[in-house]
Amino acid sequence: MRRPWLPLAVATATALLGGQLAFAGSATADSDPVSAKPxxxxxYPADSLRxxxxxxxxxxxxxxNADELGSNAKYTQxxxxxxxxxxxxNAMKWAEVEAVRGTYTWEKxxxxxxxxxxxxxxxxxxxxxxxxxxxxxLSTDGYTTTLSNxxxxxxxxxxxxxxxxxxxxDIWQWDVVNEAFDDNGQPRQTIWYKAWGGTGxxxxxxxxxxxxxxxxxxxxxxxxxxxxxxxxxxVYELVKSLKAxxxxxxxxxxxxxxxxxxGYPDLQSNLERFAALGQKVALxxxxxxxxxxxxxxxVPVDALAPYAQESYWSRSLKACLAVRACISFTPWGFGxxxxxxxxxxxxxxxxxxxxxxxxxxxxxxxxVLQQDLALASGAPHRG
Numbered sequence: 001m002r003r004p005w006l007p008l009a010v011a012t013a014t015a016l017l018g019g020q021l022a023f024a025g026s027a028t029a030d031s032d033p034v035s036a037k038p039x040x041x042x043x044y045p046a047d048s049l050r051x052x053x054x055x056x057x058x059x060x061x062x063x064x065n066a067d068e069l070g071s072n073a074k075y076t077q078x079x080x081x082x083x084x085x086x087x088x089x090n091a092m093k094w095a096e097v098e099a100v101r102g103t104y105t106w107e108k109x110x111x112x113x114x115x116x117x118x119x120x121x122x123x124x125x126x127x128x129x130x131x132x133x134x135x136x137x138l139s140t141d142g143y144t145t146t147l148s149n150x151x152x153x154x155x156x157x158x159x160x161x162x163x164x165x166x167x168x169x170d171i172w173q174w175d176v177v178n179e180a181f182d183d184n185g186q187p188r189q190t191i192w193y194k195a196w197g198g199t200g201x202x203x204x205x206x207x208x209x210x211x212x213x214x215x216x217x218x219x220x221x222x223x224x225x226x227x228x229x230x231x232x233x234x235v236y237e238l239v240k241s242l243k244a245x246x247x248x249x250x251x252x253x254x255x256x257x258x259x260x261x262x263g264y265p266d267l268q269s270n271l272e273r274f275a276a277l278g279q280k281v282a283l284x285x286x287x288x289x290x291x292x293x294x295x296x297x298x299v300p301v302d303a304l305a306p307y308a309q310e311s312y313w314s315r316s317l318k319a320c321l322a323v324r325a326c327i328s329f330t331p332w333g334f335g336x337x338x339x340x341x342x343x344x345x346x347x348x349x350x351x352x353x354x355x356x357x358x359x360x361x362x363x364x365x366x367x368v369l370q371q372d373l374a375l376a377s378g379a380p381h382r383g
Contacts, residue, residue: 049366050084052373053329056321057382059122060373061085061330063285065338066108069115074360078334080119085172085328087124087284088112092167093133094159101137106166113170122172124284124330127221128160129205130178131190138191145191152195157208164212173282173328175221175253176209177202181238185230202238203247210248221253221284225274226265239277252279256286256316257332259350260308268319275325283320285332287353288312288365289341297342297351298358306352306364313355314368321372324380335360 044051053060062083068075079086090096091108098104116123131142138155139145145152164174180188180202187193192201202220209218220239225232235252242249252274254267271281290305292298300306320326333339337358342351355366 044081047370047374049082049369049373052370052376054084055373056376056379058321058326058373058379059085059328060369061087061122061124061328062334063087063089063126063330063332064091064112065089065333066091066112068338069112075335078356078360080115080121082334083121085122085124085330086112086116087126087330089126089333090133092125092163093127093130094138095133095135097163098159099135101135104162104166109167113167117170123167123170124328125164125167125171125174125216126284127175127178128163128209129156129176129192129201131188131192132179142190143188147191149195152191153201156192156201156205160205160208161212164209164216168213169215171213171216173217173219173251173253174209174213175284176205176218176249178221179223180220181222181231181234183224183231185234199238203242203245206242206247206249217250217280218248219251219253219280219282219284220249221255223255223257223285225252225254226256226258226267226270228266228270232270236273236277239274239279243277250280251282251327253282253284255332256283258286258288258312258316260288260290260305260312261350264312264315267316268322271319271323271326275323279325281320281323281326282328282330283316283326284328284330286313286316286330287332287339287341288316289345289350289353292342292349292351294349297349298336298339300352309352310364310368313365314372317369317372321376321379324382327382331355334366 049060060083062079064079064086069079070076088109091112097106097109113123134142147155182188187199193199206218220235222235225235239249239252274281288309290309291301293301317329320329331354334354335356335358336352336354339351339353341353355363355369357363
């Protein structure tokens with residue numbers, strides 16, 4: 001791992017990590033044309049993740065639980081103070097915004113956008129097209145539907161235009177297409193694939209999203225792109241093909257759902273090869289799970305496991321910092337009690353995947369990110 005930014009004055013890092021100084025986001029440190037709406041400058045700690053990352057132009061984000069935002073004071077404070085971008089964990093997914101066909105419910109998503117504006121954060125829109133969390137009137141499993149192919153096409157086009165236009169000017173990055181390939185690098189045989197008779201739906205989705213908001217950055221998002229292999233290679237070829245067709249794709253999102261059960265991926269080299277295609281790249285859904293106790297799903301079985309987790313978090317952030325095209329780093333939530341991991345990985349049980357514990361106290365995983373950002377002044381500045 002190249003670490004060109006590490007030889008810094010220790011006194012500078014110590015000063016940054018030592019105090020809780022009030023810091024008002026400046027135009028240079030923590031603003032962006034997309035979020036350039038007038039609002040009072042919020043104060044947040046100088047040693048917060050967002051303040052430290054701002055020095056190299058990196059956005060530190062988190063997925064936000066809409067039910068906790070505003071109702072849980074500690075959760076809300078951490079979201080505002082620590083992160084410079086936010087992703088709607090569920091509030092922008094199709095099943096949430098159009099459970100009844102033709103009836104749109106934007107309330108929770110609108111509240112997140114308003115919160116971001118107030119706190120000078122950018123918003124990642126997640127997600128426009130996925131085979132999961134679809135409304136029942138469209139599909140119950142993402143692979144079958146009672147609609148005709150033409151109806152599926154029309155529904156997707158209508159959804160993309162409705163959603164992107166509703167949030168036009170408020171979204172920094174859209175995850176336009178999510179998880180279109182399986183781990184063998186084969187296109188998923190979803191209702192989209194079947195309606196188009198292939199992967200042509202991907203190009204159409206990007207074109208429609210761009211028409212609806214020409215200023216939003218449009219991303220393809222997927223898991224296991226961190227590892228070089230059939231899936232990562234298939235997405236690489238997809239991006240090359242889309243570029244050759246002049247499809248408006250601007251970035252690739254690496255979800256970054258990692259586990260201490262498996263070896264660490266060749267993340268930096270994959271970030272670099274997608275960046276070499278002229279793409280921005282981002283870590284979009286990072287968490288690092290480990291085996292945990294069945295009766296205490298966020299307590300590691302092995303007392304040494306947190307050190308391995310800290311290493312994976314640190315290496316992932318450093319990989320992003322080393323690649324100038326890596327413009328954001330987003331943990332998928334921050335408190336273990338809100339993580340999706342224990343409910344999904346239950347045999348064997350896994351958890352403890354995030355940077356705050358169940359009581360929303362920072363863990364060692366948070367502290368290694370804080371330290372790495374404090375030492376990152378020599379990293380390439382994101383443009």
